[in-house]
Amino acid sequence: MYVLRRLLQAIPVVLGIVVVVFFMLRLIPGDPAAALLGTHATPEAIQALRDRWGLDEPIWVQFWLFLQQLAQGDTGTSLFYDVSTRTLIASRIPVTVALVALASVFSVLIAVPLATYAAVRKDRLPDHAIRMVPLVGLGMPSFWVGLVLILLFSVQLGWFPVGGWGDTFAEHVYGLILPALTSALGIVPLLVRSLRAGMLEVLEADYVAVARSKGIRESRVLFVHVARNAFVPTLTLLGINIAFLMGATVVVERVFQLNGLGSLMLTAISNRDFPVVQGVTIIFALAVVVITLVTDLVAAATDPRIKLS
Amino acid sequence: MSAPELATTGSSEQAVALEGFVVRSHPTLRKALRNRSLLTGGAIVGTLVLIAILAPWIARYDPLQQDLAATLQLPSWVHWLGTDELGRDVWSRLVWAARFDLATGFFVVLFPFAFGTLIGTLAGYYGGWIDTVLSRIIDVVMAFPYYVLIITLVFVVGKGIRGIFIAFALADWVTYARTVRSTTLVARRMDWAAAARSGGLSDRRIIVHHILPNTITQAIVYAMSDVVYVILAVVTLGYLGLGIQAPQPDWGSMIFDGQLFMTTRWWLSTIPGLCVVVTGIGLSLVGDGLADVLRPE
Numbered sequence: 313m314y315v316l317r318r319l320l321q322a323i324p325v326v327l328g329i330v331v332v333v334f335f336m337l338r339l340i341p342g343d344p345a346a347a348l349l350g351t352h353a354t355p356e357a358i359q360a361l362r363d364r365w366g367l368d369e370p371i372w373v374q375f376w377l378f379l380q381q382l383a384q385g386d387t388g389t390s391l392f393y394d395v396s397t398r399t400l401i402a403s404r405i406p407v408t409v410a411l412v413a414l415a416s417v418f419s420v421l422i423a424v425p426l427a428t429y430a431a432v433r434k435d436r437l438p439d440h441a442i443r444m445v446p447l448v449g450l451g452m453p454s455f456w457v458g459l460v461l462i463l464l465f466s467v468q469l470g471w472f473p474v475g476g477w478g479d480t481f482a483e484h485v486y487g488l489i490l491p492a493l494t495s496a497l498g499i500v501p502l503l504v505r506s507l508r509a510g511m512l513e514v515l516e517a518d519y520v521a522v523a524r525s526k527g528i529r530e531s532r533v534l535f536v537h538v539a540r541n542a543f544v545p546t547l548t549l550l551g552i553n554i555a556f557l558m559g560a561t562v563v564v565e566r567v568f569q570l571n572g573l574g575s576l577m578l579t580a581i582s583n584r585d586f587p588v589v590q591g592v593t594i595i596f597a598l599a600v601v602v603i604t605l606v607t608d609l610v611a612a613a614t615d616p617r618i619k620l621s
Numbered sequence: 622m623s624a625p626e627l628a629t630t631g632s633s634e635q636a637v638a639l640e641g642f643v644v645r646s647h648p649t650l651r652k653a654l655r656n657r658s659l660l661t662g663g664a665i666v667g668t669l670v671l672i673a674i675l676a677p678w679i680a681r682y683d684p685l686q687q688d689l690a691a692t693l694q695l696p697s698w699v700h701w702l703g704t705d706e707l708g709r710d711v712w713s714r715l716v717w718a719a720r721f722d723l724a725t726g727f728f729v730v731l732f733p734f735a736f737g738t739l740i741g742t743l744a745g746y747y748g749g750w751i752d753t754v755l756s757r758i759i760d761v762v763m764a765f766p767y768y769v770l771i772i773t774l775v776f777v778v779g780k781g782i783r784g785i786f787i788a789f790a791l792a793d794w795v796t797y798a799r800t801v802r803s804t805t806l807v808a809r810r811m812d813w814a815a816a817a818r819s820g821g822l823s824d825r826r827i828i829v830h831h832i833l834p835n836t837i838t839q840a841i842v843y844a845m846s847d848v849v850y851v852i853l854a855v856v857t858l859g860y861l862g863l864g865i866q867a868p869q870p871d872w873g874s875m876i877f878d879g880q881l882f883m884t885t886r887w888w889l890s891t892i893p894g895l896c897v898v899v900t901g902i903g904l905s906l907v908g909d910g911l912a913d914v915l916r917p918e
Contacts, residue, residue: 328764560768
């Protein structure tokens with residue numbers, strides 16, 4: 313029942329995303345076709361684009377045209393490359409998926425130990441030191457962190473490539489380490505702050521006190537009793553922050569010259585290639601909806617209490 | 622009951638005495654003056670704001686003045702942080718960039734703060750279909766990754782300062798709305814809210830005089846982090862060439878310009894970034910401090 317209810321909740325959000333992306337064209341000041349094609353465009357070319365989007369028709373006809381395209385998994389033909397946005401986007405998905413996945417892994421691998429250590433050593437030096445992480449980290453622009461990491465690890469030490477994605481699988485992973493680390497550092501501050509609080513709550517719970525009083529080793533208490541109960545909050549937290557993480561990869565891809573969705577979007581913006589911008593935006597938003605849905609369902613499967621609320 | 626009378630009828634001497642009395646007795650103010658986060662953060666932000674305001678006197682050179690005979694100079698007494706690829710004084714550009722970026726950050730959050738608080742209050746107070754509709758709209762806006770939405774909106778409405786204001790007005794109110802909605806839901810169920818309702822007060826009066834004073838502190842605390850997020854986004858837009866437009870100095874575009882000379886002039890890119898980090902630390906400290914001070918006992 314919970315699964316069904318949660319799925320139904322996602323439907324209006326998906327519809328809303330479609331409507332928002334459709335209306336983005338209307339936000340362009342003046343005649344969008346003329347604005348996108350630039351001052352050198354012939355009147356015929358502008359009229360052709362107006363016809364394609366049905367700009368001379370009533371708004372609901374335009375929306376219907378847009379929906380018809382979307383039904384084919386497309387937001388139209390790129391104004392710049394003359395191929396369908398679907399083809400363009402599909403070719404860029406692997407890089408971004410790999411980047412987001414590796415960045416999520418990194419962020420958990422960094423944030424969970426830090427938060428746990430801070431919680432266990434509450435109000436002592438390690439805790440105070442780790443509590444500085446969100447303070448300093450929140451104000452660091454991702455692209456700048458990327459540049460500093462390139463300066464340190466690629467230029468000075470020569471450990472990693474300056475950018476690019478290579479040809480083999482090993483080169484892909486190798487090339488993704490710095491960009492994934494950069495993206496991960498963007499959400500680590502948020503994760504550490506919430507996880508530390510959550511961890512403290514678990515550490516003070518009765519079942520932990522019971523486990524300790526039974527004389528179980530502290531490491532076992534931590535890894536079995538505490539870790540298990542901290543899993544669901546961590547997962548939910550990652551689900552909430554994944555949207556922010558994905559947004560950060562857009563800029564990180566540009567810094568590390570990775571050909572993913574983010575750099576596709578930024579190139580499309582400099583080419584004023586509106587259908588591609590629309591396509592990437594909608595893909596990102598839908599991905600967020602799906603990921604949030606999946607994390608919610610996994611959390612519910614792990615913790616039966618969620619289904620009742 | 623005697624304190625207000627004293628204030629209206631008392632002489633200036635009494636007023637001074639009263640001021641001391643207020644500081645000593647006003648619990649929030651006393652807490653604020655003792656809060657280390659708030660004081661440190663306030664000092665950092667205050668210094669930055671002062672630098673931004675005094676930019677014309679602190680900058681030493683015109684930030685736009687090019688000198689193609691003196692490009693990429695090393696730091697010296699003449700140019701404290703050297704010059705950039707067009708021979709412009711880096712220190713002066715850094716100081717003026719503080720003025721543009723901080724001003725943008727502080728002014729941009731005003732509309733989302735006000736609008737988001739209003740929407741959140743309406744959704745939380747009235748509930749029912751108003752809440753359902755507003756909450757779904759919030760869900761939709763939140764589904765877009767923050768940077769994707771901001772970058773796309775700025776592209777659509779036009780780059781530069783005007784585009785930045787419109788983009789954040791459309792995208793940034795949702796977190797305020799969501800926060801205030803949940804605190805309003807709690808406040809509405811409190812006994813004093815029920816008492817105000819049964820006393821026959823109008824909804825508007827209950828919201829303005831009873832609900833908002835209890836819910837707005839959360840929004841104010843979030844606004845401090847939000848200024849950080851907005852400055853980060855503005856700097857990112859500047860880096861991508863969509864933000865504050867050249868030749869006007871901005872930390873983001875300075876980082877972008879310096880990138881080409883990273884191996885020989887590393888400070889051109891790293892120092893503007895450090896300015897952003899320091900701003901972030903200052904504002905986060907103020908936010909943490911305010912959260913402590915304003916939290917009800």
